[in-house]
Amino acid sequence: MNKSLITISILISSLSYAKVEVLDRIAIIVDDGVVMESQIQSTIDEVIDRYEDQNLEKPPQDILEEQVKEKLIIEELQLQMADRAGIKISDAELNLTMSRLASNNGMALEEFIQFIENNGDSYEELREQMRREMRIQRIQRGRVNSSIDITEKEFEAFLATDESLKLLEPEILVRQILVKDILLAKETIDEINGGADFGEIAKRVSISSNASTGGLMNWRKIIDMPELFEKALEKKSIGFISEPLESGSGFHILKLEDKRGEFVKFEDQWQSRHILLIPSAIRNEKETEKQLNEIRQRIIDGDDFGSLADEFSEDPGSAKQGGDLGWLGLGVLATEFENIMLETSIGNLSQVFQTEFGFHFLEVLGKRSHELTDELIKDRAYSILYARKFDEELENTLRSMRAEAFVEFKDLD
Numbered sequence: 001m002n003k004s005l006i007t008i009s010i011l012i013s014s015l016s017y018a019k020v021e022v023l024d025r026i027a028i029i030v031d032d033g034v035v036m037e038s039q040i041q042s043t044i045d046e047v048i049d050r051y052e053d054q055n056l057e058k059p060p061q062d063i064l065e066e067q068v069k070e071k072l073i074i075e076e077l078q079l080q081m082a083d084r085a086g087i088k089i090s091d092a093e094l095n096l097t098m099s100r101l102a103s104n105n106g107m108a109l110e111e112f113i114q115f116i117e118n119n120g121d122s123y124e125e126l127r128e129q130m131r132r133e134m135r136i137q138r139i140q141r142g143r144v145n146s147s148i149d150i151t152e153k154e155f156e157a158f159l160a161t162d163e164s165l166k167l168l169e170p171e172i173l174v175r176q177i178l179v180k181d182i183l184l185a186k187e188t189i190d191e192i193n194g195g196a197d198f199g200e201i202a203k204r205v206s207i208s209s210n211a212s213t214g215g216l217m218n219w220r221k222i223i224d225m226p227e228l229f230e231k232a233l234e235k236k237s238i239g240f241i242s243e244p245l246e247s248g249s250g251f252h253i254l255k256l257e258d259k260r261g262e263f264v265k266f267e268d269q270w271q272s273r274h275i276l277l278i279p280s281a282i283r284n285e286k287e288t289e290k291q292l293n294e295i296r297q298r299i300i301d302g303d304d305f306g307s308l309a310d311e312f313s314e315d316p317g318s319a320k321q322g323g324d325l326g327w328l329g330l331g332v333l334a335t336e337f338e339n340i341m342l343e344t345s346i347g348n349l350s351q352v353f354q355t356e357f358g359f360h361f362l363e364v365l366g367k368r369s370h371e372l373t374d375e376l377i378k379d380r381a382y383s384i385l386y387a388r389k390f391d392e393e394l395e396n397t398l399r400s401m402r403a404e405a406f407v408e409f410k411d412l413d
Helices: 004-013 036-052 061-085 091-104 109-118 124-146 154-158 162-168 182-193 198-205 227-233 286-299 305-312 334-341 373-404
Strands: 026-030 033-038 171-178 245-247 250-260 266-276 323-328 353-355 357-370 408-409
Touching: 026 036, 026 061, 033 036, 033 061, 036 061, 061 124, 061 373, 091 109, 091 124, 109 124, 124 373, 154 373, 162 373, 171 182, 171 198, 171 227, 182 198, 182 250, 227 245, 227 250, 266 286, 266 305, 266 334, 286 305, 286 357, 323 357, 334 353, 334 357
Parallel strands: none
Antiparallel strands: 026 033, 026 408, 171 250, 245 250, 266 323, 266 357, 353 357
16 A cells, blocks of 8 residues: 555544444543543554554553543543634635645545545545644644743754754865965965965865865765864855864865755845835825935935935835845845846946835845855754654643543443
């Protein structure tokens, strides 16, 4: 059986407890709700099927029954809590989830429904089981999220662990030049800073074994490099040239040539500044545009852009920064603004133009390709740390909930 069909089969089997059978009995009273005998038996059958599908040894029957009962008690308590909190899942949200589930299994929704029905199960019951799970997840997030606190110190400590570095850090491609004395090292640095090709210099002066390849080292993660290199290259961008690094072999000069990995990403960014005037009841559009053209002409005549932005711009976010919007990628600013920005050469003033916010003119101060790798790594590291804390807090919350609940087991013999 392929992975997709196993996934669906597990979901289907988890529904069966919802089918009311003749002579079904209450097995457990849980606060204001109950767990039925059929739920317990259906869930036991489901768990056994999973063990058999994965060819794993099953636990003893009495232990399995106890585990299943506790699982159903915890689920019932959470659903009661969701009821009290008024948590509902709309049909629209559920439909979107079901479409995503079908897609994850490589099917269109219609195919997915047909597969369920052909398997002898009910798509409607699958929907209701998914609705239950979504309600449980929502109550879990509501109870646990407020308890999670990740301090800056804790976050930085996690980022520095070998586990984090091996999992998240990209591989880097480094060139090196190795020379015997510091004077030659400094002369080499000057030559590189003067625009000479690092690889060609390595071939000419380096005494390292990789000199013939322009000092090129193999791709590797920074944690797998000598500590001397690791400290010099940590958090550095592509193109970085180190100062001479002394070791027992001589003086090393390193260049960070490239990076690769899941989180390596670059974004084109622009730095621009603008002046914004907004039409109002006392200044209509025509008068606003005229006044802004007069301000633009003052800059052309030699007045300072920043001072005029501070005096006249009605953009509260940038006026006090001389109109400077900082470095931004595409998709952040209004479409009309970005189109003018892309058309304007660095150092030139645009014509006055209109967006939904009012009338502007802008100046592009610079363009760069900005590396987002460190930001993406931090986002992922935070997600990992958060997930671990969530699991810990959830376990504590569920234990407390279970300990405080009224639970009565009925004698079904």
